[in-house]
Amino acid sequence: MCKFEFNPQTGKLTKQIKFINKDQKTEEINYNDDGKTIKETIKYEYNSETGKLTKQTKFNDKDKKTEEINYKSDGKTVDSTKKFNPETGQEIQ
Known part of the structure; x- marks a missing residue:
């Protein structure tokens, strides 16, 4: 299932949200x-x-940067954060 959001003044697409129920994942663009x-x-x-x-x-x-945020079991508290260069896979400090 997908949800689309548009700018009401320009009519241009601002956000697309995909729900993938079987994998318990959501993708927001x-x-x-x-x-x-x-x-x-x-x-x-x-x-x-x-x-x-x-x-x-x-x-x-734009920045060609990936940020991974892991949460504790409460689903709210950040456990760890890592930043990567997606092209090399190297962690950015």
């Missing part, structure tokens, strides 16, 4: 003001038993 180019992609992963957020991965298309 945010667009730049032109409504065509991707600003960032955010993937959310949930615990299949509790439904709480376990991991969030952000890919910033």
Whole structure:
């Protein structure tokens, strides 16, 4: 299932959200003001038993940077954060 959000003044696409029930994942794609180019992609992963957020991965298309955020079992408190270069896989300090 997909949900689309548009800017009411320009009619341009601002956000697309994909729900993947079998994998307990959601993917959010945010667009730049032109409504065509991707600003960032955010993937959310949930615990299949509790439904709480376990991991969030952000890919910033402009900066070519991936940020991985892991959550504690409460689904709210950040446990760890890592930043990577998606092309090399190297962690950014």
